[in-house]
Structures are given as C-alpha cells and as structure tokens.
Amino acid sequence: MSAESVSAEPRSGGLLLGVDVGTSSSKGVLTTLTGEVLKSHVIPHGVSNPRPGHYEQDADSVWWADVANICQHLLSGEYTGADVVGVGVSAIGPCLLPLDEAGRPLRPGILYGLDSRAGAQIGALNAEIGADTLMTFSGMALSSQAVGPKIRWLREAEPEVWTKTRTLTTASSYLVSRLTGRHVMNRHEASHYMPLYNPETGEWDARFEAHVGPAGTVLPRLPALGWSDELAGHVSEEAAALTGLVVGTPVSVGAVDALSEGVSVGVARPGDLMIMYGSTIFFILVQDARTPSDTLWTIGGAYAGQLNLAGGINTTGILTAWFRDQLAPGATFTELFAAAAQVPAGAGGLLVLPYFSGERTPISDPQARGVVVGLTLGHTRDQFFRAILEGVGYAVRHVLQTFRDLGADVRRVVAVGGGAQTDTWLQMVSDIAGVQQEVPATTIGASYGDAFLAGLAAGVLRREQLQDWVKPGRTVKPNEAHRTLYDARYRDYLELYTVTRGIVHRLAAAQETEEG
Secondary structure, three states, X not given: OEEEEOOOOOOOOOEEEEEEEOOOEEEEEEEXXXXXXXXXXXXXXXXXXXXXXXXXXXXXXXXXHHHHHHHHHHOOOOOOEOOEEEEEEEEOOOOEEEEOOOOOEOOOEEOOOOOOOOHHHHHHHHXXXXXXXXXXXXXXXXXXXXXXXXXXXXXHHOHHHHHXXXXXXXXXXXXXXXXXXXXXXXXXXXXXXOOXXXXXXXXXXXXXXXXXOOOOOOHHHOOEEEOOOOEEEEOOHHHHHHHOEOOOOEEEOOEEHHHHHHHHOOOOOOOEEEEEEOOOEEEEEOOOOOOOEOOOEEEEOOOOOOEEEEEEEOOOHHHHHHHHHHHOOOOOHHHHHHHHHOOOOXXXXXXXXXXXXXXXXXXXXXXXXXXXXXXXOOOOHHHHHHHHHHHHHHHHHHHHHHHHHOOOOOOEEEEEOHHHHOHHHHHHHHHHHOOOEEEOOOOOOHHHHHHHHHHHHHOOOOHHHHHHHOOOOEEEOOOHHHHHHHHHXXXXXXXXXXXXXXXXXXXXXXXXXXXX
C-alpha cells in the first residue's frame, strides 16, 4: 500500500471526494470546488487469471475494501466527512457481478474485454439473432467487451450461481450500491450490456432477452439507469460507519474509469478524443450522434445526449510490467524507458504484435496472441523493450485509422494515464501514428473526474466549470524524420497479423486445452 498526500486549506463551500478502482490500483482524491487537490491516496492490487481468457477481481476484498480504506485515509486528520458535499466513484468496466438477494457477491467479478471466456456464447448469439441484426440494434458488434454473452455464460457454466442471482451489476454500480443502498448503472457501461440495452431509447430492452436467459428473468435483475453526472442516492448509515463519510452525503451515478479519466482532462466536447495509457489503452471520442461500427463501440457518454465512440487495446502497460518482471528483474520502469529512448526508431528490425491477452479493437480477436519477429542473437534487451513499445504504437495507429475510416470527427487528441507520464512512449506513438497529442499540465486520473462529476450531481458545480479544473500542459508532435520507416513497418505489422493468425489460433486453442 502506498499513499501520497498534500495539505492545503479547504475553500468555502465544502469538498468533493472521488475514488477510482482501476485494473492494477485504486486512487482517491479530495478536492476543493475549484479543483485544487488537497489529499490523495493510492492502493495497489492485482488481477486474478484462474485460466486462459478468464480475468477476475473480488468485489469486496478489492473493489469495496479499496474504496472504504481510501475514504478513511482521506478523511483522517485535517479533513472529515463533514467537509464533503459530494462523492463520486468509477471503476474498471464493463464488468459482470452477480449478487444474491441480500446484495452480496456470489462470485468474483468478471472483468471487461480483457476477459474472453464467452466466445462460444458470442457465436451462439450471432447465430440465433443474426450479426447484422445485432449490429443494427446496438450500433456495434458483439465482442469480449459485451456483457450479454457473459451473462449467458454465467447461466450455462455456473447454474448454481445463476439460480441464486437477484442482481446483475458492474463494478462502479456495485460501489454505488455499497455507498447508498441503491442499484444504479451508468449508461456508458449499460451500452455494453448488449443486446439488452437500446441506445435509441437509453433504456433496457427485452426484445433479445430470451437469448441471454429465459424471457422475463434477466431484465428484472438489472439496475436502474442514469447518467454519470446525475444523483444516484445518498450515503447510508452502514457506508458512513465504514468510510468516515457523513450519512446523507450525495453520491453520483458513477462511471467506468476511462470515462471519468476523460472528464478529468477536459475531454467533454464533441470531437475530443482521449487516449488513456494504463494497464490497457482505452479510447473515447465524444460525439453528439451515433457512429455505428462493427469494429469499435458506440456507447453512452457522461452527459445526457452524448453517444460516444470508443475502443480498447488489451495489453499495453500490463505488457511492460510483464517484460520487467520476466525479462528484466531488478530494473525499474524509469531505467527501461530511458534505455529504450536511446534505441533508434525501428528497434533494430524487431516487430511485435502486442496481443498477449487477445485483442479488442479493431480486430476483436480473443484468440490473438503475442508475436515477435526478427529476433537474432545480436538483439539486446533494450531493443526488445522498444519493439514492444512500438508494437503498442502500431496498435494505436490501427485504432485511430479505424476512427478515420468511419468518418468520425476527431478534432483534438488528449493523452492521459500512467503511460502519458513519459515522453518516450508518447513520442513513439505520435511518430508512428502521425498524430499530435496534448498532455494536460496535471493528469491526476479518473478519481479527479469522479470528484467533478460528484460536484455536478450534488448541484455545487456546473459543467462549464470543468475548464477551470483542467490546465493546459505540453504537446507531443510527430517527428517527420521517422515517417517513412514507420509507415513501412506499420504495413508489415498489419500483414504479420494476417499471415500468422491461423498458427496463433491453433496455439491459443492448445494453450486452453493444456491449461484448462
């Protein structure tokens, strides 16, 4: 457990508290109404990978315990729950968590698109309903990011859990329920509960329910819906005793972590695109109209009327951690990135497909695996690490090209997350993708966006005040000297996936058989 704190005098009007539960850690902040961070706290945690394609976290010992502990830390010392006028939470998602009649988790939470266990159910739904019909209805194709197939997986693979299930929820919604006693889901994550959510009406829809579970048994288990800046409820007596918050404190509907991260850096206007460099990479393009896509995701935004376009890359920051732990024991990320910066563009002729946990967008291939080509006895650790970073850069370019091919209006690109703290990786991505990236002066993370959303829900802030919270920082521009090299290597990257896909899929099947 680690923590970082700063002290400052609270401004008049009260404080806002935001907590985000991410893939690898949770972070909370306490802010003034003008966005000044008074105190913050971070708790690291892990992810369970019980078998290939299965990724889980415990809802109480990780998600809720982190939130309660962070609140206790932030509200100890000079600040107390009485100072807080609004609370907001976000978490990884979309996840699937079944709860019993008392609201207790029946199993660990099943994670977002990183978890690909429901491949057979995706195939069955496409066959029964029709891929084109699903695309027309939801504005996107079924993928490992979709929760409907995972609900069907739960019913088929764990019938004893399904029988006891009374509520189906996601991570952020579970945290809101622990704080308020009310089950409310934000429409961004509800969009991924396809084919149970109607993006035209913004409500649950029963037309395909019978394909997910018996008719009349699934929708009654789903939470009420809301937008992320709306009020979900108020802190309950039980939650107050566990967190240090005061009974009756307003709590916002909540959000997926990437959406709150976008809010935290001012990505709120149509044409704004956020690239969140974390354990995975997430893309959110703010729009005011739908852009249907069978390779990206059409989803609800933070505010009513927003219909965003999003995408995700599975293994990015988590891949660099794998490299450090397995191939560079004792090295720090600072050392690895500094050494990679000294390696010339092209990594000495190494090329990496970074699909070490399958891939989400735009290829939607849970059976994809990592591929490294060009290795010789003369290559070094630093060249290999740079090749991994460049491989992620090609994956980013692939997603951005998909946005452009769809005619999506991208006017501004903002980089956030842990990976945005180093210019080394950002420069590679800008060079490879030919895109300019803005990096705000302060990138605190999703918890900062949660605090702002809490202020909106509590009625103490207005949307236009977000511009006062976000300060301009630096801009990373493409180095044109690398364009010819990276254009050629990007073509190789696309071809490499095509020519190795059959072999990789056979190996992935063998892995599941051997490890399952």
